[in-house]
Amino acid sequence: xxxxxxxxxxxxxxxxxxxxxxxxxxxxxxxxxxxxxxxxxxxxxxxxxxxxxxxxxxxxxxxxxxxxxxxxxxxxxxxxxxxxxxxxxxxxxxxxxxxxxxxxxxxxxxxxxxxxxxxxxxxxxxxxxxxxxxxxxxxxxxxxxxxxxxxxxxxxxxxxxxxxxxxxxxxxxxxxxxxxxxxxxxxxxxxxxxxxxxxxxxxxxxxxxxxxxxxxxxxxxxxxxxxxxxxxxxxxxxxxxxxxxxxxxxxxxxxxxxxxxxxxxxxxxxxxxxxxxxxxxxxxxxxxxxxxxxxxxxxxxxxxxxxxxxxxxxxxxxxxxxxxxxxxxxxxxxxxxxxxxxxxxxxxxxxxxxxxxxxxxxxxxxxxxxxxxxxxxxxxxxxxxxxxxxxxxxxxxxxxxxxxxxxxxxxxxxxxxxxxxxxxxxxxxxxxxxxxxxxxxxxxxxxxxxxxxxxxxxxxxxxxxxxxxxxxxxxxxxxxxxxxxxxxxxxxxxxxxxxxxxxxxxxxxxxxxxxxx
RNA sequence: GCCCCCAUCGUCUAGGGGACCAGGACGCAGCCCUUUCAAGGCUAAAACGGGGGUUCGAAUCCCCCUGGGGGCACCA
Numbered sequence: 001x002x003x004x005x006x007x008x009x010x011x012x013x014x015x016x017x018x019x020x021x022x023x024x025x026x027x028x029x030x031x032x033x034x035x036x037x038x039x040x041x042x043x044x045x046x047x048x049x050x051x052x053x054x055x056x057x058x059x060x061x062x063x064x065x066x067x068x069x070x071x072x073x074x075x076x077x078x079x080x081x082x083x084x085x086x087x088x089x090x091x092x093x094x095x096x097x098x099x100x101x102x103x104x105x106x107x108x109x110x111x112x113x114x115x116x117x118x119x120x121x122x123x124x125x126x127x128x129x130x131x132x133x134x135x136x137x138x139x140x141x142x143x144x145x146x147x148x149x150x151x152x153x154x155x156x157x158x159x160x161x162x163x164x165x166x167x168x169x170x171x172x173x174x175x176x177x178x179x180x181x182x183x184x185x186x187x188x189x190x191x192x193x194x195x196x197x198x199x200x201x202x203x204x205x206x207x208x209x210x211x212x213x214x215x216x217x218x219x220x221x222x223x224x225x226x227x228x229x230x231x232x233x234x235x236x237x238x239x240x241x242x243x244x245x246x247x248x249x250x251x252x253x254x255x256x257x258x259x260x261x262x263x264x265x266x267x268x269x270x271x272x273x274x275x276x277x278x279x280x281x282x283x284x285x286x287x288x289x290x291x292x293x294x295x296x297x298x299x300x301x302x303x304x305x306x307x308x309x310x311x312x313x314x315x316x317x318x319x320x321x322x323x324x325x326x327x328x329x330x331x332x333x334x335x336x337x338x339x340x341x342x343x344x345x346x347x348x349x350x351x352x353x354x355x356x357x358x359x360x361x362x363x364x365x366x367x368x369x370x371x372x373x374x375x376x377x378x379x380x381x382x383x384x385x386x387x388x389x390x391x392x393x394x395x396x397x398x399x400x401x402x403x404x405x406x407x408x409x410x411x412x413x414x415x416x417x418x419x420x421x422x423x424x425x426x427x428x429x430x431x432x433x434x435x436x437x438x439x440x441x442x443x444x445x446x447x448x449x450x451x452x453x454x455x456x457x458x459x460x461x462x463x464x465x466x467x468x469x470x471x472x473x474x475x476x477x478x479x480x481x482x483x484x485x486x487x488x489x490x491x492x493x494x495x496x497x498x499x500x501x502x503x504x505x506x507x508x509x510x511x512x513x514x515x516x517x
Numbered sequence: 518g519c520c521c522c523c524a525u526c527g528u529c530u531a532g533g534g535g536a537c538c539a540g541g542a543c544g545c546a547g548c549c550c551u552u553u554c555a556a557g558g559c560u561a562a563a564a565c566g567g568g569g570g571u572u573c574g575a576a577u578c579c580c581c582c583u584g585g586g587g588g589c590a591c592c593a
Contacts, residue, residue, distance in 0.1 A: 033593090035593045037593070067593065069593090070592055070593075073592060138591085142590090145519090152518090152589060153519090177591055200521075212591040214591075216591085219592075239522070239523095240593085242522060242587070242588075243520070243521055243522085243587065244589095246521090266522095266586090269585090275585095310529095315529090320532080320541055321531085323529095323542055340529095343585080344528090345529080349544055350528075350529065350542075350543045350544080353543055356555090395556090396556040397554065399555095456552090470552055471552050471553080473552080474553075477552090478552075482553095484553090485553065486553055487553065487554075488553095488554080488555090490552060490553080
């Protein structure tokens with residue numbers, strides 16, 4: 001059963017007399033807390049999006065918190081890419097490292113002392129302890145446990161130390177970490193919004209390290225402290241965190257804090273549905289014109305609107321038919337209650353469909369504005385006035401913005417390149433095709449290029465007079481005028497191109513065909 | 518190996534015990550429209566992983582199996 005509403009209603013049935021309704025939440029405080037260690041991908045984008053939607057819908061706040069406590073893995077470019085990606089998607093945060101806010105700093109590397117302070121509180125409460133075991137001993141221990149087919153966890157050696165003894169060794173400068181003192185008996189019951197209650201035996205939860213020997217806190221401590229201090233009400237995060245969720249609950253309870261609502265979002269699987277995306281597969285994807293990295297998508301000619309619509313629907317649905325959503329629609333309609341806990345395979349073909357859909361929803365001016373950089377990048381000399389005329393005839397044919405280069409490039413090129421043999425019409429001889437071009441040129445020279453209907457009628461009657469099908473004639477002219485066997489509608493293209501250039505091109509075609517006659 | 522989560526067409530999904538010989542979308546196939554390609558319209562093929570329960574009745578609730586996924590760091 002995938003619907004969460006059902007779980008909730010059965011749970012709340014007793015106190016609710018069964019009158020279950022989807023109600024709007026009071027204002028939430030939510031956060032997106034990425035670690036700038038690599039490129040920003042679709043999964044992060046979706047997590048950020050859902051958080052953002054919830055904040056906007058309820059009139060709450062959306063915060064950006066940078067989780068950079070691990071200096072070894074920090075990549076400066078990653079943070080810039082992250083920010084660019086979120087902006088491109090249209091997500092703005094209310095509080096964050098760049099915009100500030102009342103609960104800062106929003107960069108964990110600026111909060112080192114805070115975490116240390118809270119770690120010490122836990123030690124005082126006997127909920128954490130100093131551990132002096134070396135990484136070597138730990139690695140060795142793990143190896144032994146693996147071999148013995150035992151669960152791999154800390155054996156609790158330093159847990160037995162008295163606080164006095166530990167403090168003495170700390171004072172002597174002995175390297176140490178701080179570990180959480182997980183209860184070893186009983187169970188803990190935690191609640192994930194999508195999955196309901198999960199009960200775990202405490203003995204399966206490790207004494208995780210909270211503070212490393214270099215004094216930096218690990219995620220488990222830092223994130224819990226920050227969420228509390230920043231007054232976070234709902235934590236929407238990747239389900240990769242589900243396995244450490246019991247630990248997190250223990251930490252929160254050890255402080256005596258109230259737990260935010262936890263929502264663990266399903267992960268994205270690679271298109272085959274077998275496992276997460278790997279480096280190698282990402283490279284292959286790019287070859288095919290796709291990418292899981294948001295920044296790449298922009299360059300490949302995808303619309304942020306389409307990305308948002310697409311990823312919103314991977315793991316969430318509104319009803320049994322609506323599929324087109326703008327950001328505004330999503331803000332209004334998004335609900336935690338229609339989230340799907342099972343993993344979803346990424347489907348780029350569907351993404352293409354959404355991109356086309358959103359392209360078709362753009363105004364002509366907007367689409368022209370967005371297509372232009374792609375044409376320029378291809379080295380085309382774009383005239384704005386002409387582009388505005390072209391856009392309506394290519395709009396419904398574009399899958400990505402980049403497609404415009406192939407589709408409309410002929411409007412902006414001086415010379416067309418194509419195989420002369422293409423000028424031979426379907427089921428026609430070279431001579432017949434040559435004749436058709438000559439006749440066309442003559443007709444076009446005297447034609448009026450202001451009216452589509454008239455021009456089309458004249459060309460059709462020319463075809464008829466020559467005993468050709470309209471399609472045969474149009475096919476030849478299409479090559480002559482656009483250089484392609486597939487193009488936007490021919491007559492409209494000719495009108496936009498203008499009489500002079502059309503005649504030039506037909507003339508050039510006659511010459512070329514003459515060469516292979 | 519250990520722990521946890523998940524399970525409806527190929528894929529994304531609808532499904533709140535009877536309204537379901539399971540609905541929508543992408544893709545695929547066919548047809549219509551048509552100067553090519555699209556877009557649009559119509560039609561088709563396509564799923565409740567298996568086994569046990571509970572119930573008058575199960576895609577829906579429970580258990581087991583199987584399959585899939587995630588985690589098991591002085592990463593996040």
